[in-house]
Amino acid sequence: MDLFTIGFPVALTAINIGYCFLGVFLGTFVGVLPGISGLTAVALLLPLSYQLDPTTAIIMLGGLYYGAEYGGSTASILLNLPGTASNAVTCLDGYPMARQGRAGPALFITSIASFFGAAIGTILVMFLAPLLAKFALSFHSAEYFSAMLLGLVAAGTMGQGRQIKNVAMVVLGMTFGVIGIDTNTGAFRYTFGIANLYDGFPIVILAMGFFGVTEVIASINRLKFVGQMGDVSLRSLMPTKDDFRRIRSPMIRGAAVGSFFGPLPGTGPTIASFIAYAIEKKCHRDASKFGNGAVEGIASPEAANNAAVQTSFIPTLTLGIPGSATMAVMLGALLVHGIQPGPKLIIEQPELFWGVIASFWIGNIFLLILNIPFIGIWVRILKVPYKYLYPCILCLICIGVYSLNNSAFDVGMVIIFGVLGYILKLMDFEPAPMLIGFILGPMIEENFRRSMVITNGDFWALFERPITAGFLALTVILLTWMLYISLKEIRLKSIS
Protein backbone atom coordinates (compact mmCIF):
# COMPACT_ATOMS: atom_id res chain seq x y z
CA MET A 1 0.00 0.00 0.00
CA ASP A 2 1.49 3.31 -1.17
CA LEU A 3 0.02 5.10 1.82
CA PHE A 4 2.35 3.28 4.19
CA THR A 5 5.41 2.96 1.99
CA ILE A 6 5.37 6.47 0.50
CA GLY A 7 2.81 8.55 2.41
CA PHE A 8 3.61 8.12 6.07
CA PRO A 9 7.40 8.43 5.71
CA VAL A 10 6.78 11.84 4.11
CA ALA A 11 4.06 12.96 6.53
CA LEU A 12 5.94 11.77 9.60
CA THR A 13 9.03 13.92 9.08
CA ALA A 14 9.43 16.45 11.87
CA ILE A 15 8.80 19.44 9.61
CA ASN A 16 5.62 18.01 8.09
CA ILE A 17 4.22 16.95 11.47
CA GLY A 18 5.00 20.44 12.74
CA TYR A 19 3.25 22.22 9.88
CA CYS A 20 0.36 19.75 9.99
CA PHE A 21 -0.12 20.60 13.65
CA LEU A 22 0.19 24.33 12.92
CA GLY A 23 -2.43 23.96 10.20
CA VAL A 24 -5.02 22.10 12.27
CA PHE A 25 -4.33 24.29 15.32
CA LEU A 26 -4.88 27.52 13.38
CA GLY A 27 -7.78 25.88 11.56
CA THR A 28 -9.55 25.12 14.83
CA PHE A 29 -8.71 28.65 15.99
CA VAL A 30 -10.31 30.42 13.03
CA GLY A 31 -13.09 27.85 12.95
CA VAL A 32 -14.01 28.71 16.53
CA LEU A 33 -14.02 32.45 15.86
CA PRO A 34 -17.16 33.67 14.11
CA GLY A 35 -16.58 36.25 11.39
CA ILE A 36 -13.48 34.70 9.85
CA SER A 37 -13.98 31.85 7.41
CA GLY A 38 -11.69 28.96 6.61
CA LEU A 39 -11.18 30.40 3.16
CA THR A 40 -9.94 33.73 4.51
CA ALA A 41 -7.59 31.86 6.82
CA VAL A 42 -6.18 29.77 3.96
CA ALA A 43 -5.68 32.96 1.94
CA LEU A 44 -3.99 34.67 4.91
CA LEU A 45 -1.50 31.83 5.30
CA LEU A 46 -0.87 31.40 1.59
CA PRO A 47 1.99 33.95 1.42
CA LEU A 48 3.72 32.09 4.25
CA SER A 49 3.34 28.79 2.39
CA TYR A 50 5.22 30.11 -0.65
CA GLN A 51 8.45 29.62 1.25
CA LEU A 52 7.67 25.99 2.03
CA ASP A 53 8.12 22.81 0.06
CA PRO A 54 4.87 22.25 -1.93
CA THR A 55 3.98 19.06 -0.02
CA THR A 56 4.44 20.81 3.32
CA ALA A 57 2.45 23.78 2.04
CA ILE A 58 -0.55 21.64 1.08
CA ILE A 59 -0.30 19.67 4.33
CA MET A 60 -0.51 22.91 6.30
CA LEU A 61 -3.22 24.58 4.19
CA GLY A 62 -5.24 21.35 4.07
CA GLY A 63 -5.03 21.08 7.86
CA LEU A 64 -6.30 24.63 8.11
CA TYR A 65 -9.23 23.79 5.85
CA TYR A 66 -10.47 20.67 7.62
CA GLY A 67 -9.47 21.97 11.05
CA ALA A 68 -11.88 24.86 10.62
CA GLU A 69 -14.72 22.35 10.24
CA TYR A 70 -14.01 20.98 13.71
CA GLY A 71 -13.74 24.36 15.38
CA GLY A 72 -16.78 25.85 13.73
CA SER A 73 -19.25 23.77 15.69
CA THR A 74 -17.99 25.12 19.05
CA ALA A 75 -19.41 28.59 18.42
CA SER A 76 -22.59 27.08 16.96
CA ILE A 77 -23.22 25.11 20.14
CA LEU A 78 -22.17 27.67 22.74
CA LEU A 79 -23.21 30.96 21.13
CA ASN A 80 -25.81 30.00 18.52
CA LEU A 81 -23.46 31.73 16.07
CA PRO A 82 -21.77 29.52 13.46
CA GLY A 83 -17.98 29.72 13.39
CA THR A 84 -18.01 28.89 9.68
CA ALA A 85 -20.95 28.70 7.28
CA SER A 86 -20.91 24.91 7.14
CA ASN A 87 -21.60 24.72 10.87
CA ALA A 88 -24.71 26.91 10.69
CA VAL A 89 -27.03 23.94 10.73
CA THR A 90 -25.36 22.65 13.92
CA CYS A 91 -26.87 25.65 15.74
CA LEU A 92 -30.36 24.20 15.29
CA ASP A 93 -29.86 21.37 17.74
CA GLY A 94 -26.47 22.21 19.26
CA TYR A 95 -27.55 25.44 20.92
CA PRO A 96 -30.71 23.91 22.46
CA MET A 97 -28.47 21.17 23.88
CA ALA A 98 -26.25 23.82 25.44
CA ARG A 99 -29.31 25.55 26.91
CA GLN A 100 -30.28 22.23 28.50
CA GLY A 101 -26.85 22.08 30.14
CA ARG A 102 -25.59 19.49 27.66
CA ALA A 103 -22.99 21.66 25.90
CA GLY A 104 -20.24 19.22 26.89
CA PRO A 105 -21.78 16.12 25.28
CA ALA A 106 -22.72 18.22 22.23
CA LEU A 107 -19.08 19.27 21.77
CA PHE A 108 -17.93 15.70 22.29
CA ILE A 109 -20.41 14.32 19.76
CA THR A 110 -19.57 16.91 17.08
CA SER A 111 -15.87 16.08 17.44
CA ILE A 112 -16.50 12.34 17.16
CA ALA A 113 -18.86 12.82 14.21
CA SER A 114 -16.35 15.13 12.53
CA PHE A 115 -13.62 12.56 12.94
CA PHE A 116 -15.84 9.79 11.61
CA GLY A 117 -16.81 11.86 8.55
CA ALA A 118 -13.20 12.83 7.92
CA ALA A 119 -12.06 9.20 8.19
CA ILE A 120 -14.66 7.97 5.68
CA GLY A 121 -13.79 10.89 3.38
CA THR A 122 -10.07 10.16 3.57
CA ILE A 123 -10.58 6.47 2.82
CA LEU A 124 -12.59 7.46 -0.25
CA VAL A 125 -9.83 9.81 -1.40
CA MET A 126 -7.33 6.95 -1.02
CA PHE A 127 -9.34 4.60 -3.23
CA LEU A 128 -11.21 6.85 -5.64
CA ALA A 129 -8.51 9.39 -6.51
CA PRO A 130 -6.13 6.85 -8.12
CA LEU A 131 -9.07 5.32 -10.04
CA LEU A 132 -10.25 8.69 -11.31
CA ALA A 133 -6.70 9.63 -12.23
CA LYS A 134 -6.30 6.43 -14.25
CA PHE A 135 -9.55 7.18 -16.06
CA ALA A 136 -8.45 10.78 -16.71
CA LEU A 137 -5.06 9.80 -18.14
CA SER A 138 -6.67 9.37 -21.55
CA PHE A 139 -8.06 12.93 -21.46
CA HIS A 140 -7.10 15.34 -24.24
CA SER A 141 -7.80 19.04 -24.45
CA ALA A 142 -11.39 18.43 -25.57
CA GLU A 143 -12.13 16.27 -22.53
CA TYR A 144 -10.48 18.75 -20.20
CA PHE A 145 -12.40 21.61 -21.73
CA SER A 146 -15.74 19.83 -21.33
CA ALA A 147 -14.98 18.54 -17.82
CA MET A 148 -13.99 22.04 -16.70
CA LEU A 149 -17.05 23.54 -18.36
CA LEU A 150 -19.19 21.07 -16.44
CA GLY A 151 -17.32 22.01 -13.26
CA LEU A 152 -17.97 25.70 -13.85
CA VAL A 153 -21.65 25.25 -14.58
CA ALA A 154 -21.99 22.95 -11.57
CA ALA A 155 -20.25 25.56 -9.41
CA GLY A 156 -22.90 28.04 -10.50
CA THR A 157 -26.02 25.93 -10.45
CA MET A 158 -25.48 23.81 -7.36
CA GLY A 159 -24.17 26.37 -4.87
CA GLN A 160 -26.19 28.33 -2.34
CA GLY A 161 -28.30 31.27 -3.35
CA ARG A 162 -29.94 31.99 -6.66
CA GLN A 163 -28.45 29.89 -9.45
CA ILE A 164 -28.40 32.50 -12.19
CA LYS A 165 -26.53 34.91 -9.92
CA ASN A 166 -23.97 32.23 -9.11
CA VAL A 167 -23.44 31.53 -12.80
CA ALA A 168 -22.93 35.26 -13.36
CA MET A 169 -20.29 35.23 -10.59
CA VAL A 170 -18.54 32.28 -12.23
CA VAL A 171 -18.35 34.20 -15.51
CA LEU A 172 -17.15 37.31 -13.66
CA GLY A 173 -14.33 35.20 -12.17
CA MET A 174 -13.45 33.88 -15.63
CA THR A 175 -13.32 37.48 -16.88
CA PHE A 176 -10.92 38.47 -14.08
CA GLY A 177 -8.84 35.49 -15.17
CA VAL A 178 -8.42 37.00 -18.65
CA ILE A 179 -6.47 39.98 -17.27
CA GLY A 180 -2.81 39.91 -18.37
CA ILE A 181 -0.82 39.19 -21.51
CA ASP A 182 -2.36 36.49 -23.69
CA THR A 183 0.22 33.71 -23.90
CA ASN A 184 -0.82 32.68 -27.42
CA THR A 185 -1.01 36.00 -29.22
CA GLY A 186 0.81 38.40 -26.92
CA ALA A 187 -2.21 40.71 -26.74
CA PHE A 188 -2.39 42.93 -23.64
CA ARG A 189 -5.82 42.14 -22.27
CA TYR A 190 -7.45 44.52 -19.74
CA THR A 191 -4.07 45.57 -18.35
CA PHE A 192 -4.95 49.30 -18.51
CA GLY A 193 -1.29 49.97 -19.27
CA ILE A 194 -0.32 48.96 -15.70
CA ALA A 195 2.84 46.85 -15.61
CA ASN A 196 1.73 45.05 -12.41
CA LEU A 197 -1.14 43.51 -14.36
CA TYR A 198 0.89 42.11 -17.28
CA ASP A 199 1.14 38.67 -15.69
CA GLY A 200 -2.37 38.78 -14.29
CA PHE A 201 -2.70 38.56 -10.53
CA PRO A 202 -2.74 35.67 -8.04
CA ILE A 203 -5.99 34.25 -6.66
CA VAL A 204 -4.97 35.30 -3.13
CA ILE A 205 -5.65 38.93 -4.03
CA LEU A 206 -9.14 38.10 -5.19
CA ALA A 207 -9.80 35.89 -2.15
CA MET A 208 -8.48 38.45 0.36
CA GLY A 209 -10.67 41.16 -1.19
CA PHE A 210 -13.87 39.25 -1.77
CA PHE A 211 -13.67 37.23 1.44
CA GLY A 212 -11.28 38.89 3.92
CA VAL A 213 -12.09 42.59 3.49
CA THR A 214 -15.75 41.98 2.68
CA GLU A 215 -16.22 39.83 5.80
CA VAL A 216 -14.62 42.48 8.01
CA ILE A 217 -16.78 45.30 6.62
CA ALA A 218 -19.93 43.22 6.99
CA SER A 219 -19.15 42.00 10.52
CA ILE A 220 -18.12 45.18 12.39
CA ASN A 221 -20.83 46.20 14.87
CA ARG A 222 -23.11 43.46 13.50
CA LEU A 223 -21.48 40.36 14.95
CA LYS A 224 -23.13 40.18 18.34
CA PHE A 225 -23.40 37.29 20.73
CA VAL A 226 -26.89 36.20 21.63
CA GLY A 227 -27.68 34.45 24.86
CA GLN A 228 -25.09 33.55 27.41
CA MET A 229 -22.35 31.00 27.49
CA GLY A 230 -21.71 28.47 30.18
CA ASP A 231 -18.37 26.99 31.12
CA VAL A 232 -17.53 23.53 29.92
CA SER A 233 -15.64 21.25 32.23
CA LEU A 234 -14.06 18.02 31.14
CA ARG A 235 -16.26 15.95 33.44
CA SER A 236 -19.43 17.12 31.71
CA LEU A 237 -18.17 16.16 28.25
CA MET A 238 -19.11 12.49 28.27
CA PRO A 239 -22.28 11.65 26.33
CA THR A 240 -24.62 9.00 27.70
CA LYS A 241 -24.78 5.44 26.40
CA ASP A 242 -28.09 6.31 24.79
CA ASP A 243 -26.42 9.20 22.92
CA PHE A 244 -23.79 6.87 21.50
CA ARG A 245 -26.46 4.46 20.31
CA ARG A 246 -28.49 7.23 18.69
CA ILE A 247 -25.66 8.88 16.75
CA ARG A 248 -24.39 5.70 15.07
CA SER A 249 -26.57 5.65 11.96
CA PRO A 250 -26.85 9.46 11.61
CA MET A 251 -23.05 9.62 11.40
CA ILE A 252 -22.99 7.01 8.63
CA ARG A 253 -25.75 8.77 6.70
CA GLY A 254 -24.00 12.14 7.18
CA ALA A 255 -20.67 10.79 5.98
CA ALA A 256 -22.35 9.32 2.90
CA VAL A 257 -24.09 12.60 2.03
CA GLY A 258 -20.86 14.55 2.57
CA SER A 259 -18.82 12.16 0.44
CA PHE A 260 -21.31 12.55 -2.37
CA PHE A 261 -21.36 16.36 -2.39
CA GLY A 262 -17.72 16.95 -1.52
CA PRO A 263 -16.13 16.13 -4.89
CA LEU A 264 -18.82 17.93 -6.95
CA PRO A 265 -17.66 21.41 -7.90
CA GLY A 266 -19.63 24.13 -6.18
CA THR A 267 -21.26 21.95 -3.56
CA GLY A 268 -18.96 22.12 -0.61
CA PRO A 269 -19.36 21.26 3.08
CA THR A 270 -22.12 23.84 3.66
CA ILE A 271 -24.61 22.29 1.26
CA ALA A 272 -23.65 18.82 2.42
CA SER A 273 -24.41 19.68 6.04
CA PHE A 274 -27.80 21.23 5.22
CA ILE A 275 -28.85 18.26 3.11
CA ALA A 276 -27.62 15.81 5.73
CA TYR A 277 -29.78 17.57 8.33
CA ALA A 278 -32.81 17.49 6.04
CA ILE A 279 -32.32 13.79 5.34
CA GLU A 280 -31.88 13.06 9.04
CA LYS A 281 -35.17 14.77 9.78
CA LYS A 282 -36.90 12.58 7.18
CA CYS A 283 -35.38 9.40 8.65
CA HIS A 284 -37.06 9.77 12.03
CA ARG A 285 -40.72 9.26 12.64
CA ASP A 286 -40.76 11.84 15.40
CA ALA A 287 -39.38 14.94 13.65
CA SER A 288 -40.53 17.25 16.46
CA LYS A 289 -37.45 16.51 18.56
CA PHE A 290 -35.30 18.20 15.91
CA GLY A 291 -34.62 21.79 16.88
CA ASN A 292 -34.96 20.90 20.55
CA GLY A 293 -31.54 19.38 21.11
CA ALA A 294 -31.59 16.10 19.19
CA VAL A 295 -28.13 14.51 19.09
CA GLU A 296 -28.92 13.12 15.63
CA GLY A 297 -29.27 16.71 14.38
CA ILE A 298 -25.67 17.56 15.24
CA ALA A 299 -24.00 14.23 14.47
CA SER A 300 -25.17 13.93 10.88
CA PRO A 301 -24.28 17.42 9.54
CA GLU A 302 -20.93 17.42 11.32
CA ALA A 303 -20.01 14.08 9.77
CA ALA A 304 -21.23 15.41 6.42
CA ASN A 305 -19.20 18.63 6.35
CA ASN A 306 -15.99 16.87 7.30
CA ALA A 307 -16.50 14.09 4.76
CA ALA A 308 -17.18 16.77 2.13
CA VAL A 309 -14.00 18.68 2.98
CA GLN A 310 -11.82 15.60 2.64
CA THR A 311 -13.43 14.32 -0.55
CA SER A 312 -13.19 17.75 -2.20
CA PHE A 313 -9.49 16.91 -2.60
CA ILE A 314 -10.38 14.16 -5.12
CA PRO A 315 -11.17 16.34 -8.18
CA THR A 316 -8.61 18.95 -7.18
CA LEU A 317 -5.68 16.56 -7.06
CA THR A 318 -6.68 14.26 -9.92
CA LEU A 319 -8.25 16.61 -12.49
CA GLY A 320 -7.11 20.05 -11.38
CA ILE A 321 -10.78 21.01 -10.99
CA PRO A 322 -11.41 22.48 -7.52
CA GLY A 323 -14.29 21.00 -5.53
CA SER A 324 -14.85 24.23 -3.61
CA ALA A 325 -13.73 27.86 -3.46
CA THR A 326 -11.17 27.05 -0.76
CA MET A 327 -9.78 24.28 -2.94
CA ALA A 328 -9.51 26.84 -5.77
CA VAL A 329 -7.26 28.95 -3.54
CA MET A 330 -5.19 25.89 -2.65
CA LEU A 331 -4.91 25.01 -6.32
CA GLY A 332 -3.51 28.51 -6.78
CA ALA A 333 -0.87 27.65 -4.16
CA LEU A 334 0.16 24.53 -6.11
CA LEU A 335 0.36 26.51 -9.36
CA VAL A 336 2.72 29.00 -7.70
CA HIS A 337 5.01 26.08 -6.91
CA GLY A 338 4.91 25.08 -10.57
CA ILE A 339 2.75 22.02 -9.93
CA GLN A 340 -0.21 21.55 -12.24
CA PRO A 341 -2.54 19.07 -10.54
CA GLY A 342 -3.85 16.49 -12.95
CA PRO A 343 -4.04 12.74 -13.52
CA LYS A 344 -0.25 12.47 -13.69
CA LEU A 345 0.21 13.96 -10.23
CA ILE A 346 -0.18 10.63 -8.42
CA ILE A 347 2.41 8.96 -10.68
CA GLU A 348 4.87 11.83 -11.01
CA GLN A 349 4.65 13.18 -7.47
CA PRO A 350 3.58 10.24 -5.30
CA GLU A 351 5.29 11.83 -2.28
CA LEU A 352 3.00 14.83 -2.55
CA PHE A 353 -0.20 12.88 -3.10
CA TRP A 354 0.31 10.12 -0.53
CA GLY A 355 2.09 12.43 1.88
CA VAL A 356 -0.91 14.76 1.94
CA ILE A 357 -3.31 11.84 2.46
CA ALA A 358 -1.19 10.42 5.28
CA SER A 359 -1.22 13.90 6.83
CA PHE A 360 -5.04 13.79 6.82
CA TRP A 361 -4.88 10.87 9.26
CA ILE A 362 -2.31 12.57 11.43
CA GLY A 363 -4.12 15.91 11.32
CA ASN A 364 -7.48 14.42 12.21
CA ILE A 365 -6.00 12.62 15.19
CA PHE A 366 -4.46 15.92 16.31
CA LEU A 367 -7.88 17.50 15.92
CA LEU A 368 -9.57 14.85 18.02
CA ILE A 369 -7.06 15.58 20.79
CA LEU A 370 -7.34 19.36 20.38
CA ASN A 371 -11.12 19.29 20.40
CA ILE A 372 -11.89 16.91 23.21
CA PRO A 373 -9.37 17.17 26.06
CA PHE A 374 -8.40 20.75 25.19
CA ILE A 375 -11.87 22.10 24.42
CA GLY A 376 -11.56 24.51 27.37
CA ILE A 377 -8.94 26.58 25.52
CA TRP A 378 -11.23 27.16 22.55
CA VAL A 379 -14.15 28.07 24.78
CA ARG A 380 -12.00 30.81 26.27
CA ILE A 381 -10.93 32.03 22.82
CA LEU A 382 -14.60 32.47 21.94
CA LYS A 383 -14.73 35.31 24.42
CA VAL A 384 -12.29 37.43 22.37
CA PRO A 385 -14.47 40.28 21.09
CA TYR A 386 -14.53 41.04 17.38
CA LYS A 387 -13.23 44.58 17.93
CA TYR A 388 -9.83 43.11 18.79
CA LEU A 389 -10.02 40.54 16.07
CA TYR A 390 -10.68 42.60 12.98
CA PRO A 391 -7.69 44.94 13.31
CA CYS A 392 -5.61 41.78 13.46
CA ILE A 393 -7.26 40.39 10.30
CA LEU A 394 -6.70 43.69 8.47
CA CYS A 395 -3.02 43.71 9.45
CA LEU A 396 -2.54 40.16 8.22
CA ILE A 397 -4.31 40.94 4.93
CA CYS A 398 -2.13 44.01 4.33
CA ILE A 399 1.19 42.46 5.23
CA GLY A 400 0.39 39.11 3.62
CA VAL A 401 -0.54 40.66 0.29
CA TYR A 402 2.25 43.22 0.42
CA SER A 403 4.82 40.49 1.01
CA LEU A 404 3.82 38.60 -2.18
CA ASN A 405 5.74 41.01 -4.43
CA ASN A 406 6.66 43.82 -2.04
CA SER A 407 4.03 45.80 -3.84
CA ALA A 408 1.58 48.27 -2.35
CA PHE A 409 -0.28 48.10 -5.67
CA ASP A 410 -1.40 44.55 -4.79
CA VAL A 411 -2.90 45.80 -1.52
CA GLY A 412 -4.72 48.49 -3.49
CA MET A 413 -6.26 45.81 -5.69
CA VAL A 414 -7.43 43.94 -2.59
CA ILE A 415 -9.22 47.10 -1.45
CA ILE A 416 -10.94 47.52 -4.82
CA PHE A 417 -12.02 43.87 -4.83
CA GLY A 418 -13.13 44.23 -1.21
CA VAL A 419 -15.43 47.14 -2.06
CA LEU A 420 -16.74 45.40 -5.17
CA GLY A 421 -17.23 42.23 -3.12
CA TYR A 422 -19.18 44.14 -0.46
CA ILE A 423 -21.42 45.79 -3.05
CA LEU A 424 -22.12 42.42 -4.67
CA LYS A 425 -22.69 40.84 -1.24
CA LEU A 426 -25.29 43.51 -0.49
CA MET A 427 -27.06 42.44 -3.66
CA ASP A 428 -26.91 38.78 -2.57
CA PHE A 429 -24.21 37.61 -4.97
CA GLU A 430 -22.11 34.76 -3.54
CA PRO A 431 -18.34 35.20 -4.00
CA ALA A 432 -17.40 31.50 -3.85
CA PRO A 433 -18.35 30.55 -7.45
CA MET A 434 -16.26 33.48 -8.70
CA LEU A 435 -13.05 32.00 -7.27
CA ILE A 436 -13.71 28.71 -9.06
CA GLY A 437 -14.30 30.64 -12.29
CA PHE A 438 -11.09 32.59 -11.78
CA ILE A 439 -8.89 29.52 -11.35
CA LEU A 440 -10.57 27.46 -14.09
CA GLY A 441 -11.02 30.31 -16.59
CA PRO A 442 -7.48 30.43 -18.04
CA MET A 443 -7.30 26.60 -18.19
CA ILE A 444 -10.62 26.43 -19.97
CA GLU A 445 -9.54 29.04 -22.51
CA GLU A 446 -6.32 27.17 -23.19
CA ASN A 447 -8.06 23.82 -23.68
CA PHE A 448 -10.91 25.39 -25.66
CA ARG A 449 -8.43 26.95 -28.09
CA ARG A 450 -6.44 23.77 -28.43
CA SER A 451 -9.46 21.60 -29.10
CA MET A 452 -10.81 24.12 -31.61
CA VAL A 453 -7.49 23.98 -33.45
CA ILE A 454 -7.79 20.17 -33.59
CA THR A 455 -11.39 20.22 -34.85
CA ASN A 456 -10.58 23.11 -37.20
CA GLY A 457 -13.08 25.42 -35.54
CA ASP A 458 -16.00 23.03 -35.61
CA PHE A 459 -17.58 23.11 -32.15
CA TRP A 460 -20.01 20.27 -32.91
CA ALA A 461 -17.12 17.94 -33.72
CA LEU A 462 -16.48 17.85 -29.96
CA PHE A 463 -19.58 15.71 -29.59
CA GLU A 464 -17.90 12.95 -31.61
CA ARG A 465 -15.67 12.18 -28.63
CA PRO A 466 -17.75 10.05 -26.26
CA ILE A 467 -16.39 11.33 -22.93
CA THR A 468 -16.55 14.93 -24.11
CA ALA A 469 -20.09 14.42 -25.36
CA GLY A 470 -21.03 13.00 -21.96
CA PHE A 471 -19.65 15.99 -20.07
CA LEU A 472 -21.25 18.44 -22.49
CA ALA A 473 -24.59 16.67 -22.22
CA LEU A 474 -24.46 16.91 -18.41
CA THR A 475 -23.60 20.60 -18.75
CA VAL A 476 -26.62 21.17 -20.98
CA ILE A 477 -28.86 19.29 -18.53
CA LEU A 478 -27.66 21.47 -15.63
CA LEU A 479 -28.19 24.67 -17.64
CA THR A 480 -31.68 23.57 -18.68
CA TRP A 481 -32.49 22.82 -15.08
CA MET A 482 -31.30 26.30 -14.08
CA LEU A 483 -33.43 27.87 -16.80
CA TYR A 484 -36.46 25.84 -15.70
CA ILE A 485 -36.05 26.87 -12.05
CA SER A 486 -35.57 30.53 -13.00
CA LEU A 487 -38.65 30.55 -15.21
CA LYS A 488 -40.70 28.80 -12.52
CA GLU A 489 -39.62 31.42 -9.99
CA ILE A 490 -40.72 34.24 -12.28
CA ARG A 491 -44.08 32.64 -12.90
CA LEU A 492 -44.71 31.93 -9.22
CA LYS A 493 -43.76 35.46 -8.23
CA SER A 494 -45.88 37.14 -10.88
CA ILE A 495 -48.96 35.11 -9.94
CA SER A 496 -48.70 35.92 -6.24
Next chain:
Amino acid sequence: MKNWKDIFGGGIFVLLGLYVLVTAKSFGLGTAARMGGGYYPMILGAILMALGVAISLIGSRERGSPLSINFFPLVAVVAGLWCFVFLIDRIGIIPAIFILIFVASAADLERRWGGTAILAFIFSLVSWLLFSILLGLPIVGIRGLI
Protein backbone atom coordinates in the same frame (compact mmCIF):
# COMPACT_ATOMS: atom_id res chain seq x y z
CA MET B 1 -41.40 47.30 -3.78
CA LYS B 2 -39.48 45.71 -6.62
CA ASN B 3 -36.32 43.73 -6.02
CA TRP B 4 -33.93 46.63 -6.60
CA LYS B 5 -30.98 44.52 -5.43
CA ASP B 6 -31.33 42.26 -8.44
CA ILE B 7 -32.21 45.06 -10.85
CA PHE B 8 -29.07 47.02 -9.92
CA GLY B 9 -26.95 43.90 -9.54
CA GLY B 10 -27.97 42.74 -13.00
CA GLY B 11 -27.22 46.24 -14.28
CA ILE B 12 -23.65 46.05 -12.98
CA PHE B 13 -23.15 42.82 -14.93
CA VAL B 14 -24.68 44.31 -18.10
CA LEU B 15 -22.30 47.29 -17.97
CA LEU B 16 -19.29 45.10 -17.21
CA GLY B 17 -20.22 42.67 -19.97
CA LEU B 18 -20.65 45.55 -22.42
CA TYR B 19 -17.20 46.88 -21.56
CA VAL B 20 -15.60 43.44 -21.89
CA LEU B 21 -17.39 42.81 -25.19
CA VAL B 22 -16.49 46.15 -26.77
CA THR B 23 -12.82 46.11 -25.76
CA ALA B 24 -12.38 42.45 -26.73
CA LYS B 25 -12.37 43.49 -30.41
CA SER B 26 -9.10 45.36 -30.01
CA PHE B 27 -7.29 42.17 -28.93
CA GLY B 28 -7.97 40.56 -32.30
CA LEU B 29 -10.87 38.16 -32.71
CA GLY B 30 -9.39 35.65 -35.16
CA THR B 31 -11.45 32.65 -36.26
CA ALA B 32 -12.79 29.70 -34.28
CA ALA B 33 -9.92 27.52 -35.53
CA ARG B 34 -7.26 30.20 -34.92
CA MET B 35 -8.56 32.28 -32.07
CA GLY B 36 -7.19 35.72 -31.42
CA GLY B 37 -6.82 37.21 -27.96
CA GLY B 38 -10.28 38.68 -28.09
CA TYR B 39 -12.34 35.63 -29.04
CA TYR B 40 -12.75 34.16 -25.57
CA PRO B 41 -13.31 37.47 -23.72
CA MET B 42 -15.90 38.36 -26.36
CA ILE B 43 -17.85 35.21 -25.48
CA LEU B 44 -17.53 35.99 -21.76
CA GLY B 45 -18.70 39.58 -22.27
CA ALA B 46 -21.75 38.41 -24.19
CA ILE B 47 -22.64 35.86 -21.49
CA LEU B 48 -22.16 38.46 -18.75
CA MET B 49 -24.54 40.83 -20.54
CA ALA B 50 -27.15 38.14 -21.14
CA LEU B 51 -27.04 36.99 -17.51
CA GLY B 52 -27.20 40.58 -16.28
CA VAL B 53 -30.31 41.25 -18.35
CA ALA B 54 -31.90 38.03 -17.07
CA ILE B 55 -31.12 38.87 -13.42
CA SER B 56 -32.59 42.37 -13.79
CA LEU B 57 -35.69 41.00 -15.52
CA ILE B 58 -36.33 38.46 -12.77
CA GLY B 59 -35.71 41.16 -10.16
CA SER B 60 -38.20 43.53 -11.76
CA ARG B 61 -40.98 40.96 -11.47
CA GLU B 62 -40.62 40.09 -7.80
CA ARG B 63 -40.57 41.72 -4.41
CA GLY B 64 -37.31 42.42 -2.66
CA SER B 65 -35.96 43.42 0.72
CA PRO B 66 -34.28 46.79 1.34
CA LEU B 67 -30.50 47.21 1.36
CA SER B 68 -28.83 47.42 4.72
CA ILE B 69 -25.42 48.97 4.20
CA ASN B 70 -22.92 48.82 7.04
CA PHE B 71 -21.91 52.30 5.93
CA PHE B 72 -19.52 53.60 8.57
CA PRO B 73 -17.39 50.41 8.76
CA LEU B 74 -17.21 50.38 4.96
CA VAL B 75 -15.76 53.90 4.89
CA ALA B 76 -13.44 53.43 7.88
CA VAL B 77 -12.00 50.08 6.77
CA VAL B 78 -11.43 51.23 3.20
CA ALA B 79 -9.86 54.51 4.37
CA GLY B 80 -7.60 52.65 6.80
CA LEU B 81 -6.45 50.23 4.11
CA TRP B 82 -5.68 53.06 1.67
CA CYS B 83 -3.59 54.73 4.40
CA PHE B 84 -1.56 51.52 4.59
CA VAL B 85 -1.08 51.47 0.81
CA PHE B 86 0.20 55.05 0.75
CA LEU B 87 2.39 54.80 3.83
CA ILE B 88 4.07 51.38 3.63
CA ASP B 89 6.67 52.25 0.98
CA ARG B 90 7.07 55.86 2.09
CA ILE B 91 7.54 55.63 5.86
CA GLY B 92 7.59 51.93 6.79
CA ILE B 93 5.49 49.23 8.41
CA ILE B 94 5.23 50.56 11.97
CA PRO B 95 3.48 53.86 11.16
CA ALA B 96 1.50 52.23 8.34
CA ILE B 97 -0.01 49.57 10.64
CA PHE B 98 -0.50 52.11 13.45
CA ILE B 99 -2.56 54.42 11.24
CA LEU B 100 -4.40 51.51 9.57
CA ILE B 101 -5.67 50.31 12.95
CA PHE B 102 -6.42 53.79 14.20
CA VAL B 103 -8.51 54.69 11.15
CA ALA B 104 -10.21 51.29 10.85
CA SER B 105 -11.14 51.34 14.55
CA ALA B 106 -13.18 54.49 13.99
CA ALA B 107 -15.85 52.12 12.68
CA ASP B 108 -16.27 50.43 16.05
CA LEU B 109 -19.19 51.86 18.01
CA GLU B 110 -17.68 50.70 21.32
CA ARG B 111 -14.19 52.09 20.70
CA ARG B 112 -12.28 54.10 23.27
CA TRP B 113 -9.47 56.11 21.71
CA GLY B 114 -7.04 55.34 24.53
CA GLY B 115 -7.53 51.61 24.09
CA THR B 116 -7.30 51.96 20.33
CA ALA B 117 -3.96 53.74 20.62
CA ILE B 118 -2.56 50.95 22.80
CA LEU B 119 -3.93 48.30 20.42
CA ALA B 120 -2.46 50.10 17.39
CA PHE B 121 0.87 50.50 19.13
CA ILE B 122 1.10 46.81 20.07
CA PHE B 123 0.00 45.61 16.63
CA SER B 124 2.43 47.81 14.72
CA LEU B 125 5.32 46.71 16.89
CA VAL B 126 4.40 43.01 16.78
CA SER B 127 3.92 43.13 12.98
CA TRP B 128 7.36 44.63 12.57
CA LEU B 129 9.01 42.14 14.92
CA LEU B 130 7.21 39.18 13.37
CA PHE B 131 7.55 39.98 9.69
CA SER B 132 10.67 42.11 9.36
CA ILE B 133 12.83 40.59 12.09
CA LEU B 134 11.58 37.03 12.66
CA LEU B 135 10.50 36.10 9.11
CA GLY B 136 13.09 38.37 7.54
CA LEU B 137 10.83 40.02 4.94
CA PRO B 138 12.41 43.09 3.34
CA ILE B 139 10.08 45.62 4.97
CA VAL B 140 11.48 48.62 6.85
CA GLY B 141 10.14 49.45 10.32
CA ILE B 142 10.36 53.24 10.14
CA ARG B 143 12.14 54.64 7.12
CA GLY B 144 15.52 56.14 8.06
CA LEU B 145 15.37 54.71 11.58
CA ILE B 146 14.81 50.94 11.72
